[in-house]
Amino acid sequence: MAAEGLREVEHGITVEAPAMAVFRLIAGLENWPRIFPPTIHVEQLECDGDRERIAIWATANGEVKNWASRRTLDPEALRIDFRQEVSAPPVAAMGGAWIVEPTGADASRVRLLHDYRAVDDDPTGLEWIDRAVDRNSRSELAALKANVERVRAEEELAFSFEDTVVVDGSAKDLYDFVNEAHLWPERLPHVASVELREDNPGVQSLRMETRAKDGSTHTTHSYRVCFPHHKIAYKQVTLPALMTLHTGCWTFVEREDGRVAATSQHSVVLNPANIARVLGETAGTAEARGYVHGALSANSLATLGHAKEYAEGRSAR
Template sequence: MSVERVHRMSHAVDAAAPTGVLYTLVADTTPWPLFLPDTVHVERLDFDGTTDRYSQWASADGTLRPSLWRRTLDARNRRVGFRQERPEAPVTSAGGSWSVEELAPGWSRLTLEQDITVAGNRTADVERVLASARTGAKSVLGRLGALAERWQRLDSLMLSFEESVRIQGPAEPVYEFLYRVGSWPGRVAHVVGADVTEERAGVQRTRLVSLGDDGLAYTTQALRVCFPAAGRIVFKQARPHPLLAAHAGEWSVEPDATGVTVVCRHDVLLDERAVERVMGPGTELARARRHVREVLGRESRATLEPAQQYARESVRSLRAV
């Protein structure tokens, strides 16, 4: 019986940012869907102040998959240790650490250490797994390094908000309407085209053609993960609105004794380079933020209104039976 070899890798990036900034980027998983291109959704499951456990939905090799992770956070030493629970074959174990060190005032190094074992130590499997891990590490480090160097204005580029509607009716038809995004053209005012593919139950890739304020059509593409038992659909725009670098969020249907509250949450990261190109020379970020809030808010309300109507029609149909 062969002993599985532990494959170790180390990658680092230097950034013009304080150590605390880089540590926060790896310690706080909440904004990862905006920061990491392949991450669609992250949800913390447990946290006791030092150790946490979270699920992460990310696209790997073109397929969206969930994974479970356990971490130990050491803010004092700027270090986060991590280990994957039940990794996907042929990987039998995967873990490592993030660490941050100061190089000079205002300059820091973020290092990612990884250790991986592969079942059977087969050369083809090892090479494929390590190549994927190497590519992913370099991509993530490059992204985090670039974000860290914008730390003084990062807050002004990020925006989170919600739109909601109260519906007197059952939750099931509302969730069904949100799930069946392919039926939105002709029902949702700004949506003129929709293509939906489902990789497996509850995991969708969508392509919507929408009309902007100027009457011109634009296309957005999204990955969606649906949790019907919880009344939730999380999403990330793979091709977001032209003003945005990243856009993620969630639809949630929250029932109570008299009806449901339907909430659409948006988390966005503005694309600095696109602001003047899209909105004109000299446009300030504050105006761009207001514009994005208005556009996405209006589109959300335009989707919630037919969802409300669909629920009413469903109730009437049931009563007529």
């Protein structure tokens, strides 16, 4: 029985996949932005065997929250226990577990447990947490099921790549150029308009209208997590028709020769349902992959080129 003020809830789903495959997918932090829709970015802060400390940025009821958690992985029991170190209000404390139970050679039951309480045991705060946990748990489990069950099909739909330029300038100036996205319409020809919000330092909401080579425009919405002055990670939550997932990362690494490697990395999953509509009836996965890769790479290289010009101009002063 739960202590007064402490809520304990459980959500579950059946997955047509071996239990160990499901466990490994949940255990791998690099999978989270892809398989869990609320997750924007995850960073491993510490690791000691099966114990680790991680930082998570995720949306909850339309707001971006971030927190640090500790996880204990038990591969034999197919269980991952987690506990937030410092929770974001209105959450006072939260923990739980992922438990994967085999139900057959190629099927399993995934249980997601949560226990939590609100700051000052406030009923309004508890109601907010109830909604967020229920919405996110259902979303995470449904996405986990869909992702595991279509892994083979997505092998040709998922790909990653990066573009890099070497700059005779400072990492800070390069970072500032990418971080100051509200100035992109003035600085980048392919950007038509930008709406940038940063309600909490280092966490940005970026709505952007981008021009394609044919003159058409499309609007995307991304959440960005900024780490001055070396990295900006992001996840698009409003996507062009040809993608079901787009995450990425801008990094600025100082080299031994005093120059800086500025890199734009992309991870993409194509949306096969829209390929014919966008590219024509004869187009397939290969054509869609080439089109998306080309479009994203062109925009990245354009941004990196202007960032290089900006940083080298400032270093020459």
